Amino acid sequence: MNSRSAARGFLAFLLSLPALQGEVGYAVGCTSKTVCALKESTVDIICTYNFPKKDKELNVTQLWHKGKKHKAVSLTKDADYEGRVEYSCGEISCIENSCNGTCALKIKNLTQSDSAEYMFSFIINRKSGKFSGDPGVKLSVTDQVMVSFASSTDPTRANMTCHSMCSPTGGFKYNWFRNGQCVEQGIYYKGNISSKDNYSCAVEGYKRLHSPLVYVPKTPSVTVSPSGEIVNGSSVTLSCSSDANPAADYTWFKEHEDSVGRSGQNYTITNITSELGGNYCCQAHNAIGRHNSTCFYIHVTETSSLTSFIVRIVVVSILVLATILLVFLFHRTTRASREASGLGEAAEMVGEVEGEVRDRNADF
Template identity: 55%
Template sequence: MTLRSAARGFLAFLLSVPALQGIDQWTVTYSSSNVCALRKSTVDINCTYEYPDNVLYHPTKVYTLWFTKVSNDQPVDLQGDADYTGRVGYSCGEDSCNGSRCHGTCTLRIKDLRESDFAVYEFRFTTNQPRGEYTVDPGVTLFVSDLQVKVSFPDPTDPTRAELECHSRCGLAGNHLYTWFRNGENVGQGVNSWVQPQSGGSYSCAVEEHNLSSPLVCKSTPQYADMIPDVMDLLGKIT
């Protein structure tokens, strides 16, 4: 073996090592495994990803997509999915490399959420490196919730005064603007509202920034007012 051929073989061996070491260095990390958002609102789903900085294949090109469906063993890009037309977009930062690792971020934004958007969302990135394709399963489960009104009677001795709470299984944290309506007319703001059911009326709440309203509750009937003395008498016997 000549010195030149030996050196060529040694060089090929050294250059192949990073690719083998990088097989287990591909990662995707989601900021949360579950996300809940209101119907008609906008939601962001975030992730970070990493891959080996392989000098053989500089510059590394990275292709990103989000998906919920698979067709012919290939993910269906949400940006080409008819169910999401005009409602999805990606915001992916420029990758940075430090030492032997490269890092990137990508955010999926879905607007005008629908109940049918309830699904598991997964992220995939593909590079021009050998075996340079990675997806983490499972992804992020998105729950889509409507508004509901919870009715309670905090004072068990006074069934004539009810507390209404604008409620969602998402928790509705944050500075949302809640508005209450009685028979379609604005009667106040806040998460809670106190009402007298026997006075009649149908109530609903809304989150105005999302143009979303709850179903009507407390539709009064003449019989309800007649029941109040009997309820008070029954409570008196229990206590």
């Protein structure tokens, strides 16, 4: 294809865009409707524009602005962009009855507040001579860098991928860090994983844009509810927790047995029996490793200590009452015996006195 045919094809593309402000032959087309860029980086947004050749001799001004065309204020006059924006507009060329040009907007040292819709307008020095591309180009600025994981059957090795939210499948160069020290370059990290280390990645040249740290679960802790004595027939819940990123999943085990077949942070045993007692452990695991807890021993008693205490109190109370009753009866019986013995002695004394009286009467 010769240059003339190519130019005609490009012109046909521009003329296929919607006419601006209802006039035929005026158009703006941009290379992309959405652009994503990293915080602190530089972005270029490029648009082309077309107008009739009859306007070539008039003064044509290019303008980049933020938001809709009726609020058009050049970014070069916006204090938020001072020293950070540049226009780069090429020569206007004309073919047959149409002219076209290209204009690029460069924004440096991007901030997240730069996320907005940017529009290109060209102004021709005549009445109603302002034409804008609508909609404009939506720019998204992100500082998010993430680590994703491929499935692995080896708990000591990891297969990790670094990507930014702007480029899920690559497009940047990345550095990998272990405990804050750069250890590898590239989009992938494949290697042995230590439970004592943490890992992260960053876009090369943007070290401050780190992904969150990822690491193997720390040693899990196990708690039980309710705490204290566990009685036969009651319900008990075991809970497992571990510091991990990505977040850990949990599997429960009973010592010297296979998995109890339960997954999840909590494990509840209803209607527990002494046979279900024993040492219970949990395993915390995520995409890059796993760690087992120390075991928690569950002792199941037939009755609760409270019940045993109450029974002992009742028995002791009965014994005390029985003792008091026996003492009372003993004292009562003793008193009755003493009173009966006193009456006999009195009767005997009366008999003796009566005998003496009779003897004296007989002497007289």
